Amino acid sequence: xxxxxxxxxxxxxxxLVLLYVNYFNRIKTLENRIEEAWAQIDVQLQKRFDLxxxxxxxxxxxxxxxxxxxxxxxxARAGMVEGSRQARMDADNMLxxxxxxxxxxxxxxxxxxxxxxxxxxxxxxxxxxxxxxxxRQFYNESVLDFNNLITTIPGVWFAGGRKKHDFLEIPDExxxxxxxxx
Amino acid sequence: MERRxxxxxxxxxxxxxxxxxxxxxxxxxxxxxxISYIWDPSSVYIMVPxxxxxxxxxxxxSYQYGDRVVxxxxxxxxxxxxxxxxxxxxxxxxxxxxGVPKPKVYVMxxxxxxxxxxxxxxxxxxxxxxxxxxxxxxxxxxEGVIAHEMSHIKxxxxxxxxxxxxxxxxxxxxxxxxLRSYWWGGRSRRDRDKGGNLGLILVAVGFLxxxxxxxxxxxVQMAVSRRREFLADASGAELTRxxxxxxxxxxxxxxxxxxxxxxxxxxxxxxxxDPNRSALDAIYSTHPPIExxxxxxxxx
Numbered sequence: 150x151x152x153x154x155x156x157x158x159x160x161x162x163x164x165l166v167l168l169y170v171n172y173f174n175r176i177k178t179l180e181n182r183i184e185e186a187w188a189q190i191d192v193q194l195q196k197r198f199d200l201x202x203x204x205x206x207x208x209x210x211x212x213x214x215x216x217x218x219x220x221x222x223x224x225a226r227a228g229m230v231e232g233s234r235q236a237r238m239d240a241d242n243m244l245x246x247x248x249x250x251x252x253x254x255x256x257x258x259x260x261x262x263x264x265x266x267x268x269x270x271x272x273x274x275x276x277x278x279x280x281x282x283x284x285r286q287f288y289n290e291s292v293l294d295f296n297n298l299i300t301t302i303p304g305v306w307f308a309g310g311r312k313k314h315d316f317l318e319i320p321d322e323x324x325x326x327x328x329x330x331x
Numbered sequence: 332m333e334r335r336x337x338x339x340x341x342x343x344x345x346x347x348x349x350x351x352x353x354x355x356x357x358x359x360x361x362x363x364x365x366i367s368y369i370w371d372p373s374s375v376y377i378m379v380p381x382x383x384x385x386x387x388x389x390x391x392x393s394y395q396y397g398d399r400v401v402x403x404x405x406x407x408x409x410x411x412x413x414x415x416x417x418x419x420x421x422x423x424x425x426x427x428x429x430g431v432p433k434p435k436v437y438v439m440x441x442x443x444x445x446x447x448x449x450x451x452x453x454x455x456x457x458x459x460x461x462x463x464x465x466x467x468x469x470x471x472x473x474e475g476v477i478a479h480e481m482s483h484i485k486x487x488x489x490x491x492x493x494x495x496x497x498x499x500x501x502x503x504x505x506x507x508x509x510l511r512s513y514w515w516g517g518r519s520r521r522d523r524d525k526g527g528n529l530g531l532i533l534v535a536v537g538f539l540x541x542x543x544x545x546x547x548x549x550x551v552q553m554a555v556s557r558r559r560e561f562l563a564d565a566s567g568a569e570l571t572r573x574x575x576x577x578x579x580x581x582x583x584x585x586x587x588x589x590x591x592x593x594x595x596x597x598x599x600x601x602x603x604x605d606p607n608r609s610a611l612d613a614i615y616s617t618h619p620p621i622e623x624x625x626x627x628x629x630x631x
Contacts, residue, residue, distance in 0.1 A: 182430070273416075276416070276417070276424075279420065279424045280420070280423060280424045280427055282424075283424040283425060283427045283570075284427045286570075287427055287428050287429075287430050291430075
């Protein structure tokens with residue numbers, strides 16, 4: 150009788166330990182994936198940060214009086230490397246908008262548009278913008294998986310009080326196409 | 332849910348690959364031994380260990396180098412230089428979205444619109460597209476096609492499909508060999524080995540295998556492609572969040588492609604659209620009907 154009881158305790162205890170290990174590892178794996186996803190975004194933000202001065206200098210050679218746009222770009226660029234994740238993404242969205250205006254303004258300068266340096270930079274910046282969008286998507290998917298895991302049963306029992314991660318949101322104004330007045 | 336299904340597909344493909352490797356190894360081993368028996372019954376004792384070694388090397392190198400065989404058989408060149416920055420960027424972006432390392436990128440010099448992915452696992456994968464595809468599709472359509480291929484990579488479809496490709500090629504070669512050996516060995520065998528029941532059985536088995544191997548692999552190809560193509564369409568659309576991109580691309584593919592890429596039949600199931608038949612000629616195709624795929628994408 151006593152052995153049956155001990156046996157039952159051992160089996161149930163073993164099953165609980167296995168379950169714990171399984172969920173612990175899944176939670177850790179997702180946490181790591183979120184960090185990796187952010188690292189992807191970080192790399193692209195840094196690349197963009199480095200490219201912007203080249204672009205600004207190129208444009209200044211042709212359209213030096215578009216001061217307002219340059220200021221906006223400089224402000225957005227500064228915000229890309231410090232602050233919270235969401236703040237840096239917001240700065241990046243702001244940069245996207247400012248660049249959109251810059252590219253639209255560039256339409257008025259045929260020499261600038263014809264400059265191979267300018268078109269190359271434009272292509273690169275837009276390529277990075279796409280990658281940031283995809284990296285953000287991967288980040289948010291990872292966050293969703295993580296949040297689902299730690300808020301549903303039985304994951305919530307093993308979450309050890311972990312908080313939900315925040316999604317990286319896009320502000321509404323960033324979705325609108327840039328407006329240009331001539 | 333979607334992650335779970337990715338995961339399920341990955342394990343299914345791993346299992347299928349192992350199963351395929353075992354079955355093909357067994358068939359190859361049986362063929363080697365029966366051929367050697369037809370040639371000279373006393374050579375069987377030597378040929379059993381030799382057969383094991385050959386089988387092992389063949390299966391291992393099919394797994395290890397299958398993607399190179401496929402890439403060179405389709406005349407794919409590395410996409411390097413400023414001409415292909417845009418293509419490389421697109422591939423890198425979708426690799427980020429799928430959470431896999433960036434695959435190597437290749438271009439095939441063809442006017443047709445087509446693409447495929449190959450490789451032994453997501454860490455060693457390649458994507459090849461035709462020059463025609465690059466010239467004809469707009470950004471969203473190209474992203475749709477690349478996302479489809481990226482899903483094949485992430486699902487590990489590429490592993491299984493590449494194995495099938497290399498082993499289908501093998502079946503063709505082997506059927507040639509065994510038939511020739513049968514005709515050549517037939518006369519002399521009758522003279523010197525009158526009571527060899529076992530020999531007759533082996534010959535019959537070898538002969539049947541030779542006939543059925545291409546048919547069987549053909550069936551595998553068809554089973555492989557249909558389910559996987561629909562699935563890759565769906566999960567590709569999940570990556571781009573824009574099913575119409577791929578649907579538009581498939582529409583252009585069905586209008587432009589005549590099916591004259593002339594690639595080996597052994598690799599045709601890897602392509603997004605059958606490279607040897609017009610997209611409208613669905614009956615004998617290894618691929619699901621393109622209208623059906625477009626319909627499903629439009630309905631998403």
